[in-house]
Amino acid sequence: MGEIFKKRLLLAILMCSLFPLNAQKKTFLEGYIIEKSGDTIQGLIKDRSQEPFVSLYNKVRFKKIDHSRTRKYGPSDILGYGYHGQNFASVPFREESTFFKFRYYSDIATPKTFLRVIQRSKKLVYYEQLVEDDDSSYLDAVPFFHRPNSNEMVRVTQGIFGLRRKQLKAYFSDCPSLLEEITNPETSIKTVPELYEFCIAHCFK
Incomplete structure (x- = not known):
C-alpha cells in the first residue's frame, strides 16, 4: 500500500505542476501587436477573461515568444493587435x-x-x-x-x-x-x- 500511495502522490504532484502551463496555453493565444512605429511583434496575447463569465480587459496582455514577462497595452499604447x-x-x-x-x-x-x-x-x-x-x-x-x-x-x-x-x-x-x-x-x-x-x-x- 505504501508504494501505491507514493505513486499516486507523485502523479498528483505532476498533474498540479502541469496545470499552470495548460491554463496558460488556454488563456493566452498566439497573436501579435502593432507598435506605434508600425512594427508588428509576434507573441502570446489575451484580451478577455476565461468563459463562462467573459469580461473584456481595458488593456490587452501580451508577451513575446521568448519572454515570460507580461506587459499590458491600452488603445493609446499600440495601433492594434490580433489573434486567430x-x-x-x-x-x-x-x-x-x-x-x-x-x-x-x-x-x-x-x-x-x-x-x-x-x-x-x-x-x-x-x-x-x-x-x-x-x-x-x-x-x-x-x-x-x-x-x-x-x-x-x-x-x-x-x-x-x-x-x-x-x-x-x-x-x-x-x-x-x-x-x-x-x-x-x-x-x-x-x-x-x-x-x-x-x-x-x-x-x-
Missing part, C-alpha cells in the same frame, strides 16, 4: 446621447478604443464593438461603418430591430443608390456584410 484571424484596431471612438438619440464620433481629440476590423477599404471601414451583456455574461458585437474622411461613425443595426435606416440615410446622404435601396420595403439587403458590399459597389465611384 481576428484583427483589432485602436480607433478614436466616443458615444454621445441627447434625448435618447445617439451619435458616434471619431476625431483626433476623441479617446481611443479597440474595435474589431471586419472589412476595410480606403473609402469605408466596417468595425464591430464588442460589449458585455450584463444578463448573460456573453459578448455582443455592435456593427459600425466609418468613412475615413468623416469625424463620425454610424451604428448600422439596432438589435432585433434591424438596420437603422434613418441614421444610414443621413450618413450616406450623398449616395442616391443606397437611399433608394434601404427605403424600398422589398430590398434584398438583410445583413450588415450585404450592406457593406452594396456601399462599396455603389457609393464610391
